[in-house]
Amino acid sequence: MTVDLSQFIPSFLEESFEGLELMESGLLNLQEGDSELIHSIFRAAHSIKGGAGTFGFENVTDFTHLVETLLDEMRDGRREITSEDTEILLESVDCIRLLIEAARDGEEYDNEKIEQTSKRLTATLDGKNHSKEACDNTEEVVKSPNDLEYLIHFVPELSLAKTGNDPIFLFTALAELGVLTIEADSSSLPALNDIDPLELYLSWQLKLISSASIDDIKEIFEWVEDECELDIIIVDADNLASSSTVQDLEQSSNEQVKEVKETQGVEVSSNSETSNQSEVTKESNAGIKPKAKSDVGSIRVGVDKVDSLINLVGELVITQSMLSELGSDFDMSKVDRLTNGLEQLLQNTKELQESVMRIRMLPISFAFNRFPRLVHDLANKTGKDMELVIKGEQTELDKTVMEQIGDPLVHLIRNAVDHGIESSEVRLANGKPKQGVISLDAYHQGGNIVIEISDDGGGIDRENVFSKAVEKGLVDANATLTDSQVFDLLFEPGFSTAAEVTDISGRGVGMDVVKRNIQALGGRIQVDSTPGEGSTFKVNLPLTLAILDGQLVKVGTETYIIPLISIVESLQIEKEYLNRVSGDMDLYRLRDDNVPILPIYQLFNINSQCTDLDNALLVVVESDGQKVGLMVDDLLAQQQVVIKSLKDNYQQVLGISGATILGDGSVAMILDIPGMIQMALEKAQRIQLKKYPNHTDKVGEYI
């Protein structure tokens, strides 16, 4: 029968990547004598090799074999653990990853790099022969002989059964090769009183007529060859016997035929296994390609999470049956029970929602795991001495958010290494410890997750940033800015303070992209820095992209949803704080700020009863450090809404980030605050342009 194993390739790949991560973090922490760690690294390599071989990823197997051999020597204490070896192994981890990715996508890989690393590995292994496995498969294939008659003399040791072997199964296996005649010899059976039931006293004389080779027969006895006396003799057609002896106990017990050396009798049959295997390999290779291309992505979920879901669904079914029973025969006396039932339904739904969300949640360590290696490499490259401290890696985060936050975090860490941490000399001169510290922290705050990247380096040079921004024409030289406003300049496109562009960072394409990515996830980033003491970048992200805490507001007949995360406060307009400036822009004085008022009905051209600014409701929202007041007719409930993508269902609309379906079945739009601000800005510019066609100054500058 054929068993198709290609369905296991995705889980093998997932496991391999996990294994590689484990190897990487293990190698980074590897110290001499830490045998548990080196064992776990070895096991990871071992599993990858084993799996890859099964699926026919031969290049992975071959390469990993080298790595495994090196690790094996370390494991057995035959090799000291040096930093050079660790470097090679780290590089090898990269190579294995490359190979597995190439195998997954069916794409080409950087052969040169693999070759190089593989050469270095081989050199490290002192030129040990690594192609042993490859040789095993290239056995010479000889045509199978016609039926031969074999005489097999099998005398097991008394204790054979204790290893779990049973002659009857061996004979069954032999019988499958051809026609088998069995003759048992019970002559050494002791008297009944002396019999130990655990021992085996019989021996056998077997006659097999088969086309199988002597090796096939020997293979069947492979597991017992140390615990028996075994003679296999080929009796060929002319009765000219030649024999091959597999005899570990040095007793020659064959009287019939004279022994001839093994080589004479050995005829290697066409290795049907080998050809079978390559067939399977082809199949699985063909199977993986389409699967890997459609990047479905999978989540490994703990059984407890699934169990709790099933449990909840069970409860939901109970509630449902209770309600439907109630509904079939309803009168007003049962209102109480109905309310109770509905209450229960609400509870069930809420719990179910939470449980489902929890399935998408993964500990942030998935994103953090790559950073020790990154910092290690960067430290080597820059020659700075530093360590990475990671906290809160168990904090859970939605998988989608996690996948998209990785790159921005890499940028931030590169920046911390390159711009933040000073060289050892400078640090010592400033009375700081020689080794710099970069710390990475994650924690939950409200419905958000906060990721902090801090360094204890020189901090951000405010003057430097400011003068650079002036030079780039980003701000006016006379402008007075607060610290946080100055730091925000770092995120302007094209801004870079590094005097020289280095390999690591400083091309000025990083920080604005970082900010954009974070905003695309519905999050925000803040910078805090103290000269001489270091900087902290704080990234605020929503826990999930699928559900949003929203404030429902009414404008005309429409309901809109404002993301709760962007709301600063809601208030009723008081006339004395209103200011009207040029360009039809109303400003509201909110403590120290002047907040421009954007009436939603104007922006979206809706007929509304409430057009009077006085006493109108204003929802002050913040985006990009810019506050605006959205004028609405009424504030409705706050609730969690499920985000439906407009892009998927309709098309992208400026000022709207998505839609949702409310309890009454109607559709409500979710407002995109940055988009709305941009809309308002453009509108103001258009009006300004109409009024003063020759004066194209940016009106929106203060917005």
Added chain:
Amino acid sequence: MTKVLVVDDSNSIRDMVSFTLKSAGYQTVEAKDGQEGLSKAQGDSFDLVISDVNMPNMDGIALCTELRKLANFKFTPILMLTTESSTDMKMRGKAAGATGWLVKPFNPEKLLATIKRVVR
């Protein structure tokens, strides 16, 4: 029905072995290391045990030694699943009471053919 205990720390290998066996009509119980394998073996009986050698907590050799101490496992075939086809490893397995070994990378047909040597 022939009942097999499959012990391996690698999910995918375990799944594959188990899948292969099930597709041939065997019943399987899985364990992710020797420790778990041992506790699943205690108070139960199996017709065959297939175990990896390199595993955390308790490796295959130790599992084998422990299993042989159980009355139920005195004659149960125990096969070590290993990439190490060196005689050294085979001897260690044998010394611990292993019945035989299966060399990874295995192919399903081979696996099924091979275990016929020890179970029905």
